[in-house]
Amino acid sequence: MEPWDRAGRIAAYGAALALTPYLLIKVGWVAGSLLGVLPVGAGFSLPGWVVLNTATIGMAGIGIVVGLALVRPWGMRLPGAPLLFCAWVGTGFLVPVLPYVLLAALFGPGGGGGGGSDDGPSMPEWEAALVQAGFVGMGLGLAVALPAYLRRRWPDAFTGRVGDGGGRPSRVPPWAAVVGTVIALVWVYWAAGGTAGLTYPAGRDLNWHLLGGILGLWALLASAAYWSLVSQRPAGLPGWIPAAVGWLGSGSLFAWSAWKLPLTGYMALTGSSDVWPENPAVATVLHLAAVGVGAVILKGTVRRREDESGDRDRPLPTGKGHNKGAGGWT
Known part of the structure; x- marks a missing residue:
């Protein structure tokens, strides 16, 4: 072993x-x-x-x-x-x-x-x-x-380098990187002390600032990794780097916002606006966008890696075998 x-x-x-x-x-x-x-x-x-x-x-x-x-x-x-x-x-x-x-x-x-x-x-x-x-x-x-x-x-799932697709048109939407960047900037703005979009600024503490800033930075990294795979730049970068960063960052966007979204809705319905600093309506929009963008970035990251390997029609992992072809997903 x-x-x-x-x-x-x-x-x-x-x-x-x-x-x-x-x-x-x-x-x-x-x-x-x-x-x-x-x-x-x-x-x-x-x-x-x-x-x-x-x-x-x-x-x-x-x-x-x-x-x-x-x-x-x-x-x-x-x-x-x-x-x-x-x-x-x-x-x-x-x-x-x-x-x-x-x-x-x-x-x-x-x-x-x-x-x-x-x-x-x-x-x-x-x-x-x-x-x-x-x-x-x-x-x-x-x-x-x-x-x-x-x-x-799937030993070959993250092989290759950025740009191996030979300049072929991307099948994944580039707008996800822009939306992810906007979400990240809002979180970083709040973490840095901004108050626009907050209804209970007194509820902030150092925990809240640290967590918001770190999640915002991961959202920025996910957006940058996604853009790298979509634009095929910088050429020659090992493909596993943007793939791994996109995996972690998109998971952070999806998981944390999917967890906070129902809680934010609960706070809005019960009028408990003094539990979290964020305005419930603003937070709901951000979390909905983060869940959607996280899913799009993951799907785009996987699909783009398949495009670069030349295996355009290979499906997502099914676990039905241990194919060691270019996509490595089945």
Whole structure:
């Protein structure tokens, strides 16, 4: 077994193990709130709190299954498209915010409203440490295990260089890069202290600024990677670089906004405008756009890599074999 494969397998087990305490904590929160022995999070009703945490329980369960699928033999037999979708969402949630964890540790941001966290106000320190360790462990594990899995299953998927398509017309829409850049600039503007589009500026804290800035930067990187593949510039750049950046950045756009979108709608319907700083209407538009652009960037990244390899009609991963042709997707 090659060293990269061994490291990927260890990382996959580590990712699944790291997220297990988070799953158990969330189950305890739901059970405790329903039994009346644990408080409901600030700004939430009991039904809203239960729905939110039940959703995160499901997400954690899927994350654990994905981690195991990247190492167990049955993971090689799963259909490629749903497995990669779950992995895309998981890496989009966790890998891009690893710098946030480091910066938060260095600058020591305090708690408070406005960070978009679902943590309750009375959360013990040991629970907070386990939750953070679970996110960091899962993010680091996926960052190592997923490339190793992809290399085993589709070894040629990210081969080639930018511009290998020979100047053929692109079949992917270039406007997605522009929209993604606009979204990124709004988030960076807010993170830098801008107040236009906010209804509760007092709800901002350092956590909110750091997370918004990092997600905005990832949106910019995704847009730049997408544009590189669409425009085929700079020619000669290894294709896996924009493909990987596009994968992570588009996953970040999609995953975080898909998670925040229903919560933003809940805040707008209940009039809880003092929970998050953003204006609910503005935030809803941004999150809808981010979800759509994230999906378009992912699809365009995959399709453009197929175009550059000359395999125009090859479908998305199906998991029906281990074809090692130019596209490497089936």
